Amino acid sequence: MPEVTVVGLGLMGQALAQAFLAEGHATTVWNRSAGKAERLVAQGAILADSVRAAVVASPLVVVCVSDHQAVRAVLDPLADVLAGRVVVNLTSGTSEQARETARWASERGIGYLDGVIMDVPQGIGTTGAVLYYSGPQAGFDLHEPVLRSLGGATTYLGADPGLSSLYDMATLTMMWSILNGFLHGAALLGTANVPAATFAPAVAKGMATVAEWLPGYAEQIDDGKYPALDATIDTHLAAMEHLVQESEVLGVSVELPRFVKALADRAVAEGHGGEGYAALIEQFRRPIATRG
Incomplete structure (x- = not known):
């Protein structure tokens, strides 16, 4: 089976290596703390004695470390042996960091894909795991069968290496908005001794x-x-005012409802009061400093 190297054996890195092993891929692993590889070695992984040896072992190198700075700290000294191989960076970061790392790789003849994992370590290797990749399509097409070992929902987004990180950031803002709304609602109902567990199904x-x-x-x-x-x-704005008032009266934080109302206030001031809620996209498309 095709060979793959996993660099970085935190909880997610270990899950990635286990998924490759489960599909029968010859898997080389490396981590600064070699002890984290013990369970993987017991499952058949090969522990390299250096990161250089790990990279040389495989045509596909999957990196999952703490941040892009750590990625570059590991890969910069290895440009000579990385040339001609494909690096798949599954380290979280911004779209600009992804593009910068991609430029570094391209200048050195290294294939590069940036990717994000939209799941927890326990989900890796299952049909429900979602992973996004972006960068040169040739690299994705070449190694797609191996990468699909990590999850059933493996999606290539396009040639721009920053797209996967943008999807990650966009999903995170949605996630935190939902969770913050739930927490604020639970705080409101908590003033009437309604358990959060009772509120959760309604949410x-x-x-x-x-x-x-x-x-x-x-x-x-x-x-x-x-x-x-x-x-x-305009109709939404009236309800938002009720939420602010309710929060104030009950002694619950008004920061979240006031922020939501401030967005609607600005939209109304710009003449969007008679339009649908989607018109608020205009408030998110530009920084506050550029608003009239």
């Missing part, structure tokens, strides 16, 4: 309803037209 149902709205909102955003199919921003 899940509400999330499912909102998810059904997303394709229509996406179409409006792409078209640049925001018809009010259900409620106008």
Whole structure:
């Protein structure tokens, strides 16, 4: 089976190596602390005595370390042996960091793919694991069969190496927005001694309803037209004011509802009050400093 090297054996790196081994791929591993490789070696992995030896062992090198600075610290001295190989960087970072690392690799004749893992270590290797990759398609096509060992939902996004990190950041902002909304709602209901466990099913149902709205909102955003199919921003704004008032009266933090209301206030001030909620995209498209 094709050979693969995994550099970095934190919880996620170990999960990556285990998934490759489970699919029968000859897997070489390396970590600064060699002790983290013991279980993998017992499962059939080959522990390299140096990161240089690990890289030389395989045409595909998967890196999963703490940040892009650590990636470069590991890879910079190895440019000579990395040339002609493909590096898949599954280390979290920004899109600009991904593009910078891709430029470094391209200048040295190193194939490079940036990737993100949208799952926890326990999900790696399952059909439900979601991984995104971006960068030169030739490298993805060459190693796609091996990379699919990591998860059933393996998606190539395009040639721009920063796309996978952008998807990661976009998903994180959605995740934190949902979680913060749940926590604020739980705090509100907690003033009436309603357990969060009782509230959770109602939130899940509400999330499912909102998810059904997303394709229509996406179409409006792409078209640049925001018809009010259900409620106008003016209508939403009135409800937002109620939420601010409720939070104040109950002694719950008003930071989140005030922020949401401030976005709607600005949209109304710019003439979007009679449009649908998707018009708020205009508030997110530019930094505060450029707003009138």
